[in-house]
Amino acid sequence: MNMEVSRRGFLRAAGVGVAGTALGAFGFSAAEAAEVAHVRAYKLAMTTETRNTCPYCSVACGVILYSKGDLRKGQTAEITHIEGDADHPTNRGTLCPKGAALKDFVHAKTRLNYPMVRKPGSDKFERVSWDEALDRVVRLMKDDRDANFIAKNKDGVAVNRWTSVGFLAASATTNETAYATYKVARSVGLLAFDNQARV
Numbered sequence: 092m093n094m095e096v097s098r099r100g101f102l103r104a105a106g107v108g109v110a111g112t113a114l115g116a117f118g119f120s121a122a123e124a125a126e127v128a129h130v131r132a133y134k135l136a137m138t139t140e141t142r143n144t145c146p147y148c149s150v151a152c153g154v155i156l157y158s159k160g161d162l163r164k165g166q167t168a169e170i171t172h173i174e175g176d177a178d179h180p181t182n183r184g185t186l187c188p189k190g191a192a193l194k195d196f197v198h199a200k201t202r203l204n205y206p207m208v209r210k211p212g213s214d215k216f217e218r219v220s221w222d223e224a225l226d227r228v229v230r231l232m233k234d235d236r237d238a239n240f241i242a243k244n245k246d247g248v249a250v251n252r253w254t255s256v257g258f259l260a261a262s263a264t265t266n267e268t269a270y271a272t273y274k275v276a277r278s279v280g281l282l283a284f285d286n287q288a289r290v
């Protein structure tokens with residue numbers, strides 16, 4: 092809103108403000124109540140801070156998750172606010188619009204929170220435990236590699252390729268995790284290896 096305020100009008104308004112403040116200072120409860128009423132409660136009071144990494148892209152900005160609920164007392168933690176981590180060397184507290192909207196992503200009803208599998212012939216996905224999911228992934232990878240691994244090409248040159256499976260990793264991670272992931276994928280002969288950032 093663009094308001095034109097004359098010098099005289101500005102001084103009059105400022106004088107009213109000063110008078111109100113002075114009344115509050117002298118213990119006038121109505122003035123104090125009015126002052127308190129327009130101050131919002133501090134939303135980060137009594138929250139737990141947890142550091143994490145934005146999951147969207149390979150910039151991997153640091154974020155701080157603020158949650159209510161004490162896990163040590165068996166309570167469920169509910170994330171109430173997310174902001175950039177000012178101490179993180181990558182983003183120094185800043186976030187792009189996607190990162191700034193992370194709270195909605197965390198609370199989205201469509202967000203996948205656990206592994207699911209659609210069994211052969213089934214028309215629906217079923218929830219499975221992490222142990223079941225990891226055992227199944229490893230079993231299927233081993234069987235496929237045993238069946239399709241190419242140790243040498245037609246000229247007898249060692250190539251050690253496994254071309255029948257692709258591996259999709261996460262880009263929003265640390266250099267160390269990315270290095271270890273890359274070593275695992277390449278050491279078993281995988282050629283089709285990518286992540287959501289295509290880097």
Ligand code: SF4
Pocket residue numbers: 145146147148149150151152182185186187188189190191
């Ligand atoms: S905040 Fe934006 S730039 Fe940073 S990791 Fe998330 S999506 Fe990428």
